[in-house]
Amino acid sequence: MxxxxxxxxxxxxxxxxxxxxxxxxxxxxxxxxxxxxxxxGDGTYSMYLIGKDQGxxxxxxxxxxxxxxxxxxxxxxxxxxxxxxxxxxLFEQDHPKLAWATLAxxxxxxxxxxxxxxxxxxxxxxxxVPR
Numbered sequence: 861m862x863x864x865x866x867x868x869x870x871x872x873x874x875x876x877x878x879x880x881x882x883x884x885x886x887x888x889x890x891x892x893x894x895x896x897x898x899x900x901g902d903g904t905y906s907m908y909l910i911g912k913d914q915g916x917x918x919x920x921x922x923x924x925x926x927x928x929x930x931x932x933x934x935x936x937x938x939x940x941x942x943x944x945x946x947x948x949x950l951f952e953q954d955h956p957k958l959a960w961a962t963l964a965x966x967x968x969x970x971x972x973x974x975x976x977x978x979x980x981x982x983x984x985x986x987x988x989v990p991r
Contacts, residue, residue: 888952891963892944898970899940903933905977914984915977 909915910926917926922939925932943966951959 888948891948892941895944895963895966895970896937896940898967898974899936900933902970902973902977903936905974905981907932909977909980909985912985915980918973 906915906917906926907929910917917923917932922932922935925935944963947962947966948959951962
């Protein structure tokens with residue numbers, strides 16, 4: 861009986877008209893996944909070097925999660941998402957070129973971090989034996 865009353869109440873409540881949900885464009889999704897993939901690559905190198913005691917996390921926030929791989933990966937992915945979506949939604953409508961330039965800057969910074977970690981990896985662990 862309670863379920864029937866609840867159904868009648870819900871049926872009688874007027875439903876407000878809703879706008880169609882925002883659909884993400886291919887460029888938005890591509891930018892997000894590229895940046896997320898780069899963060900994943902950077903995190904993989906970082907975790908390997910930290911595990912071999914050949915490096916440390918340079919990011920002050922992520923440094924606290926360096927000894928917990930699952931939490932570290934989650935924070936890396938969250939930072940990629942926050943960095944991309946925050947920038948994209950802030951600039952996309954009014955300043956699309958600025959949105960793309962900021963995204964390119966983020967890709968450049970993460971790309972540099974991967975390159976830096978790869979150089980450390982080549983010096984210390986390329987043959988599987990830490991030096």
